[in-house]
Amino acid sequence: MTFWLFKSEPDAWSWGQQVARGNEGEEWTGVRNYQARNNMRAMKVGDRGFFYHSNVGKEIVGIVEVIRTSAPDSTSDDPRWDCVVIKAVRPVKQPVTLDDCKITPGLESMALVKNTRLSVQPVTEQEWATVCAMAQTAPD
DNA sequence: GCCAACGTTGGC
DNA sequence: GCCAACGTTGGC
Numbered sequence: 001m002t003f004w005l006f007k008s009e010p011d012a013w014s015w016g017q018q019v020a021r022g023n024e025g026e027e028w029t030g031v032r033n034y035q036a037r038n039n040m041r042a043m044k045v046g047d048r049g050f051f052y053h054s055n056v057g058k059e060i061v062g063i064v065e066v067i068r069t070s071a072p073d074s075t076s077d078d079p080r081w082d083c084v085v086i087k088a089v090r091p092v093k094q095p096v097t098l099d100d101c102k103i104t105p106g107l108e109s110m111a112l113v114k115n116t117r118l119s120v121q122p123v124t125e126q127e128w129a130t131v132c133a134m135a136q137t138a139p140d
Numbered sequence: 141g142c143c144a145a146c147g148t149t150g151g152c
Numbered sequence: 153g154c155c156a157a158c159g160t161t162g163g164c
Binding site for chain 2: 032033034035115116117118
């Protein structure tokens with residue numbers, strides 16, 4: 001299992017909307033960046049990820065699961081772009097903010113901190129465990 | 141709303 | 153294949 005982090009501006013697509021989609025999940029469309037796309041291509045069904053609110057909140061608010069591997073992005077005519085489908089698993093008990101991550105030992109090399117503009121990021125197992133503990137949420 | 145960081149595009 | 157111009161993201 002590999003861990004990831006998905007960014008979304010809550011004004012465009014929020015955790016609440018993601019939850020409302022239930023087990024159907026939501027196609028993670030709109031990614032137009034190779035690194036982010038390549039990360040999605042590396043995902044397997046069952047992989048877990050954090051759901052992060054950028055701009056507004058700037059915090060990790062929930063845990064999601066990949067339920068379909070990468071396939072053509074229905075919102076693009078360009079065959080270069082594809083995306084996975086994710087569903088909400090559960091909210092975190094205690095949202096973990098960007099500021100929290102910045103000051104927490106062990107998280108200083110998180111992509112969220114170091115590569116702020118990457119919208120779909122890998123998360124290491126250690127980072128996953130650390131953030132889950134901060135979020136008072138089980139890591140599985 | 142500003143702007144720094146970064147990615148992409150296209151002319152040469 | 154370099155690099156200037158441009159566009160976008162996202163923190164502040």
